[in-house]
Amino acid sequence: MGKFHFRISQSGFIRKKHFLSTSGKLKSCFFTSSSIVSFNIEAERENMGNQNVLIVDAFNLTLSTEGLPNPSIYSIASQQKRPPVVPCGGYTNKKKLMLQNLETNAAAGARPNNCWVESIRASSPTHMKSITPSLLEEKRAWIIRHPSALDMFHEITEASKGKQIVMFLDYDGTLSPIVENPDRAFMSGKMRRAVRQLAKYFPTAIVTGRCRDKVYDFVKLAELYYAGSHGMDIKGPTKGLKYNQKSKVVNFQPASEFLPLIDKVYKVLVEKTKSTPGARVENNKFCISVHFRCVDEKKWNDLAQKVKEVVNEYPQLNWRQGRMVMEIRPKIEWDKGKALEFLLECLGFADCSSVFPVYIGDDTTDEDAFKILRKREQGFGILVMDFLQKLVRWKRDSADTTKSKV
Ligand SMILES: O=P(O)(O)OC[C@H]1O[C@H](O[C@H]2O[C@H](CO)[C@@H](O)[C@H](O)[C@H]2O)[C@H](O)[C@@H](O)[C@@H]1O
Numbered sequence: 001m002g003k004f005h006f007r008i009s010q011s012g013f014i015r016k017k018h019f020l021s022t023s024g025k026l027k028s029c030f031f032t033s034s035s036i037v038s039f040n041i042e043a044e045r046e047n048m049g050n051q052n053v054l055i056v057d058a059f060n061l062t063l064s065t066e067g068l069p070n071p072s073i074y075s076i077a078s079q080q081k082r083p084p085v086v087p088c089g090g091y092t093n094k095k096k097l098m099l100q101n102l103e104t105n106a107a108a109g110a111r112p113n114n115c116w117v118e119s120i121r122a123s124s125p126t127h128m129k130s131i132t133p134s135l136l137e138e139k140r141a142w143i144i145r146h147p148s149a150l151d152m153f154h155e156i157t158e159a160s161k162g163k164q165i166v167m168f169l170d171y172d173g174t175l176s177p178i179v180e181n182p183d184r185a186f187m188s189g190k191m192r193r194a195v196r197q198l199a200k201y202f203p204t205a206i207v208t209g210r211c212r213d214k215v216y217d218f219v220k221l222a223e224l225y226y227a228g229s230h231g232m233d234i235k236g237p238t239k240g241l242k243y244n245q246k247s248k249v250v251n252f253q254p255a256s257e258f259l260p261l262i263d264k265v266y267k268v269l270v271e272k273t274k275s276t277p278g279a280r281v282e283n284n285k286f287c288i289s290v291h292f293r294c295v296d297e298k299k300w301n302d303l304a305q306k307v308k309e310v311v312n313e314y315p316q317l318n319w320r321q322g323r324m325v326m327e328i329r330p331k332i333e334w335d336k337g338k339a340l341e342f343l344l345e346c347l348g349f350a351d352c353s354s355v356f357p358v359y360i361g362d363d364t365t366d367e368d369a370f371k372i373l374r375k376r377e378q379g380f381g382i383l384v385m386d387f388l389q390k391l392v393r394w395k396r397d398s399a400d401t402t403k404s405k406v
Pocket of ligand 1: 171173178179180182185207208210284289291324325363365
């Protein structure tokens with residue numbers, strides 16, 4: 001058995017992205033975009049194809065968990081000691097407890113306690129307060145010990161041989177940097193070119209919590225599939241259709257009956273939160289985001305309480321925590337994972353073993369897609385631009401080689 005430690009970094013951003021694989025037995029994990037993560041990867045070289053590999057976004061710091069049993073991902077925001085092992089699923093017990101606690105409080109209509117503040121703080125990759133010099137030192141040491149995940153490129157492409165790669169890309173924090181103003185989360189021209197190239201070779205979908213139109217305005221690539229509102233608003237490419245699609249027009253909105261309700265609740269939330277400086281409510285068509293990023297930490301509890309009071313009045317809705325954001329959405333059995341399956345089906349890969357889905361994500365809501373990959377025992381989660389560009393080069397070069405042999 002080979003033992004690998006992966007790292008992929010996205011240069012130019014204030015963050016590092018990390019590519020994770022797990023053991024050949026599908027012990028894949030996902031962490032919750034906390035400000036600090038660490039991981040260790042063991043992989044059987046020959047079993048790479050069966051693995052579910054995840055993307056982890058460790059903007060601020062990474063620590064190796066080398067030598068620990070049951071290697072996995074550790075989410076240790078606000079802690080400076082090694083956290084407990086997370087077997088599979090990415091939440092530390094502590095964080096799970098915090099979230100459960102919060103849910104229980106919400107259900108009981110109680111005021112959120114400090115756990116809420118802690119979990120919101122932990123959700124932000126740009127929250128630098130918890131970084132100490134010793135953690136930075138550990139980060140440096142970790143980087144030296146861990147080669148780039150790009151070094152694993154060969155293994156990944158080998159695992160995909162004979163299969164159709166299908167790409168799924170989250171937007172915020174994956175294609176664009178995390179910024180304070182959600183309306184200004186632009187992707188770079190370089191990233192756009194990488195994605196455009198990618199779509200020439202592989203069916204490619206953007207899967208995002210954003211409103212589909214808004215993300216389209218950012219990405220501006222008509223050749224992609226778009227699944228907005230956490231997968232509740234799916235549309236196929238409007239140009240360059242070349243893959244096996246069951247129907248030519250992909251257009252699916254499983255939560256359409258919730259539109260009037262979402263509009264109404266959006267207005268209520270805007271009204272309710274306007275007295276909280278920095279709070280921002282975003283209408284994502286089938287979902288609503290209430291942003292905390294620019295709110296004074298001391299006000300987080302109050303803001304969360306206000307939001308939950310509103311949501312509690314609508315049993316058809318629930319909420320989830322994202323990065324410094326509360327995501328309010330219809331209570332239906334639909335999420336990014338279901339969107340991934342739906343798109344694979346549209347592409348003719350419903351129960352197909354010859355597909356190789358690659359999902360790139362960085363937030364708790366991406367976990368739904370990772371779960372599907374685990375269930376299907378297929379594919380990888382991967383990271384950003386360097387990897388995308390390399391994948392394009394690999395595909396182009398292998399196409400050229402095939403042509404010259406003919
Ligand atoms: O599924 P995603 O594409 O990752 O979208 C999730 C949410 O992303 C956006 O919020 C996040 O990014 C903002 C811009 O960098 C940042 O200010 C915010 O704190 C983050 O939570 C988006 O604004 C939300 O509507 C999405 O649901």
